[in-house]
Amino acid sequence: MNKYSHLVRAFAVAGAAFLFLGIFQAVMAPDSFGQYGRFRGDHILEASSLPPLHSGTDACLECHEKEWEMEDAKHANVPCEDCHFVPGPHAVKGSKDAQADESGAEKEGLGKYTRVEKMPVDSSGASCRRCHMYLKSRPAGFPQIKNAETHIKDGWKKQMGPVDVTTSCSRCHNSHFPKAFTKVAI
Amino acid sequence: MSQEPKNMKDKKKRNRRQFIQAAAAGAGAMFITLIPKPSLGQRIHQIEPMDRVPDWMDHYYAFVIDTTKCIGCGNCARACKRENDVPEGFFRNWVERYQVTDTGHVYIDSPNGGADGFPQSEVPGNVAKGFFVPKLCNHCRNTPCTQVCPVNASYETPQGVVLVDKKTCIGCGYCVQACPYSTRYIDPRTHTADKCTWCFHRVTKGLMPACVTVCPSGARVFGDVKKKDSKVKEIIDTKQVLTLKPELNTEPFCFYIGLDKW
Numbered sequence: 056m057n058k059y060s061h062l063v064r065a066f067a068v069a070g071a072a073f074l075f076l077g078i079f080q081a082v083m084a085p086d087s088f089g090q091y092g093r094f095r096g097d098h099i100l101e102a103s104s105l106p107p108l109h110s111g112t113d114a115c116l117e118c119h120e121k122e123w124e125m126e127d128a129k130h131a132n133v134p135c136e137d138c139h140f141v142p143g144p145h146a147v148k149g150s151k152d153a154q155a156d157e158s159g160a161e162k163e164g165l166g167k168y169t170r171v172e173k174m175p176v177d178s179s180g181a182s183c184r185r186c187h188m189y190l191k192s193r194p195a196g197f198p199q200i201k202n203a204e205t206h207i208k209d210g211w212k213k214q215m216g217p218v219d220v221t222t223s224c225s226r227c228h229n230s231h232f233p234k235a236f237t238k239v240a241i
Numbered sequence: 242m243s244q245e246p247k248n249m250k251d252k253k254k255r256n257r258r259q260f261i262q263a264a265a266a267g268a269g270a271m272f273i274t275l276i277p278k279p280s281l282g283q284r285i286h287q288i289e290p291m292d293r294v295p296d297w298m299d300h301y302y303a304f305v306i307d308t309t310k311c312i313g314c315g316n317c318a319r320a321c322k323r324e325n326d327v328p329e330g331f332f333r334n335w336v337e338r339y340q341v342t343d344t345g346h347v348y349i350d351s352p353n354g355g356a357d358g359f360p361q362s363e364v365p366g367n368v369a370k371g372f373f374v375p376k377l378c379n380h381c382r383n384t385p386c387t388q389v390c391p392v393n394a395s396y397e398t399p400q401g402v403v404l405v406d407k408k409t410c411i412g413c414g415y416c417v418q419a420c421p422y423s424t425r426y427i428d429p430r431t432h433t434a435d436k437c438t439w440c441f442h443r444v445t446k447g448l449m450p451a452c453v454t455v456c457p458s459g460a461r462v463f464g465d466v467k468k469k470d471s472k473v474k475e476i477i478d479t480k481q482v483l484t485l486k487p488e489l490n491t492e493p494f495c496f497y498i499g500l501d502k503w
Contacts, residue, residue, distance in 0.1 A: 085408075085409065088393075091399070092396060092397075092399075093393050093396065094393050094395075094396035094406060095393075095394075095409055099398055099404075102438065102441045103445035103446075105442035107324070107442060107446065109324055109455065111449065111454045112454075132457060132458075132459065134316075136320065142323065181358070185315060185316075186314040186358075186457065188361070189361075190338075190359055191340060191368040191371040192339065192340060192368075192371030193312050193313060193371075193373075194309060197458075
């Protein structure tokens with residue numbers, strides 16, 4: 056026995072170390088650690104349960120089909136939230152009874168939703184220029200304005216007055232139908 | 242003393258044989274540690290399916306960015322900031338403008354991550370070619386960032402998304418250094434690492450990531466490569482795609498169309 060005493064001692068120390076580490080990990084590791092892998096299992100559910108902010112064009116279409124009747128329009132592929140965005144909830148689901156109490160909700164044709172906050176519109180020229188100002192790096196076929204002065208046709212120049220890079224595009228163009236010129240230049 | 246072998250040479254020989262045997266056994270034991278770890282694909286199937294998210298094993302996500310379609314509007318960068326509450330001056334998703342002159346010089350800029358659009362730029366020389374490259378976390382299969390995390394706060398989900406557990410993260414910043422794509426940052430409010438999650442809270446609900454939702458030119462495509470009819474799988478299967486820094490063997494799952502390598 057004496058012959059192996061050094062081995063016994065070594066294994067005893069190793070065993071004690073493993074036992075200590077095991078207890079240490081059991082106490083220190085979060086409860087759900089290792090449930091699905093080497094991470095805290097509950098975090099997957101926490102990460103997936105955050106509320107989404109952007110709802111996407113399809114959600115807008117549930118109520119605003121009329122505004123979206125622009126299949127042939129040049130801006131049909133532009134998502135609504137590029138120009139219209141409200142940081143909080145814009146509309147919430149409500150029953151028909153609840154809606155009847157809301158003044159005007161039914162009249163405006165909001166369907167099963169009740170509007171909470173008005174949707175702002177970013178109609179500044181800057182929002183147009185983010186996409187349509189000429190840049191050398193943009194794809195060649197993409198419609199871009201090289202020069203605000205030469206962009207405006209001569210017939211319009213008198214009505215438009217002085218035009219520069221800060222002029223709002225929506226003075227002439229309808230943002231939904233940019234080729235339609237439904238707005239009259241003032 | 243009677244037990245002592247008379248021939249000392251015999252004992253020495255026996256001891257040498259024992260020593261060689263023990264050494265061989267020890268060497269064999271060392272080689273056990275060299276047995277390759279199962280790949281991520283195998284590891285996915287070892288993980289038990291989660292009851293609360295029953296279909297999480299059916300998905301594996303990928304991202305495709307078509308740089309020939311990107312118009313550099315920066316809507317993705319803005320939407321990402323809004324959706325994920327990214328602090329000022331930090332970016333999970335940004336757009337870089339590349340301008341290559343006819344003399345071969347490359348000028349790259351990204352003012353405020355492209356979130357406010359790009360101004361007219363004056364680069365010396367004639368720009369021969371230019372394009373925009375949106376950047377985000379590549380959600381590598383062979384992730385350098387999760388491997389270095391000392392507390393296992395950063396991990397890959399079975400869907401192929403790399404996440405950071407802010408409750409576990411100690412903010413050592415090791416992963417920020419390890420990421421070759423510079424997609425991680427330390428959130429100055431919480432002092433923990435943060436990064437693009439491919440909008441994990443959206444994709445698990447069946448929505449697209451915020452940047453894909455607002456992209457007007459269709460330059461960003463997100464999808465599930467395990468679904469046979471997904472657009473992202475079709476692009477990866479049928480088009481020429483590249484990944485960023487493939488030489489690092491990180492196996493990114495963010496694919497680019499129209500990249501330019503010099």
